Amino acid sequence: MRAMNDVLMSWRAVVLLLCLVVLPARSCEVLVRWNDDPPYSFRTADGRLSGLNIELVEQTLARLGCRAQWRELPWARALVELEAGRLDLLPGGLRRPEREGFAHFVAQNVLSRNLVFVRQPDRARIGSARRLADLPPGLRLGVQIGVVYGPEYAQLLTQPSFRASLTQATSRRNLWQMLALGRVDAVLASEASARWELSQQGLGASIVATDLLLSDEPAFVLVSKRARDADWARRYQQANDALEADGTMARIVQKYFGP
Known part of the structure; x- marks a missing residue:
């Protein structure tokens, strides 16, 4: 009987360990909007997603140990989804008073004329x-x-x-x-x-x-307040700032905008 209990305890430990491994991975899948909007986001001839916003978001999330799950949405619909918390990130938005209630704003320092x-x-x-x-x-x-x-x-x-x-x-x-x-x-x-x-x-x-x-305001990444808290948005900002500090952002911007 004791041996059976030991086996059950071992299985429970294994299950708990698996949960600890799987849950963070799921919580770090970030829903991000994209749409056919070159050079910010588009599909290449071989079907891959590419563009300025695609690369900046993926590079930033990688530094947080996260990955993007991309959702194709028109802009107006994306705002609705972000406000409802069904979308985590909306890249390429301008800061507007009516958006302050449902979004954290992460500055990308990329001007949008x-x-x-x-x-x-x-x-x-x-x-x-x-x-x-x-x-x-x-x-x-x-x-x-x-x-x-x-x-x-x-x-x-x-x-x-x-x-x-x-x-x-x-x-x-x-x-x-x-x-x-x-x-x-x-x-x-x-x-x-x-x-x-x-x-x-x-x-x-x-x-x-x-x-x-x-x-000619700088574009922001809008972070849903319903989906992500202020601390997560702060860490995203820090990861984004690191891209700028080490020159990664400049290389990506030059790739799509030219010198």
Whole structure:
């Protein structure tokens, strides 16, 4: 009987040890959003995920002993999932007051310039406008659903007349086609994404950036407050800072943005 008890105790110890090994591994699988948004995130020809945000997140998580589980989501849906705690990380977001309640913000120190793009012959129509409010009346603006392009854009969204000028789409690729076909007059977009996508679609010469700068704020990684506590976000920030300190971040940024 004693021998049987010893066997049972041994099995219990083995099971407990397995639990201690498996649980941390599961808890360090981090759900991260990605979407087709080159050069930040995209699939290569052989099906692998690549891009600036993909590499920065994977390198940072590796230093925490974690790995990313990627979920493909449009931006607006990703914000909903992050707020609900069904998503851990949302890379590439700007810091906005309405997001403070559900997200910790990890600074990546990578600037994200948002600009206004138009067809080449229409560039003169924008003229010397330096604010969205200075654009000619009646201009139809193409934007992505749920994306906030800068402080002025966020403020103008409170005005019904401005919202009426917006044509919204989930995919920026569709917006470029709409601009090329004259269905919108301008598209708001990240400079890096625009350069990449317009080249891929053969529109690099016909669609150009204006001088109207919407935002040049640094991008953040948003960490769900429901899914991860402040201490975890702090450790993620420290791991991210280490990437910058040892030159890893600069090498990754140069790979996708150039010198």
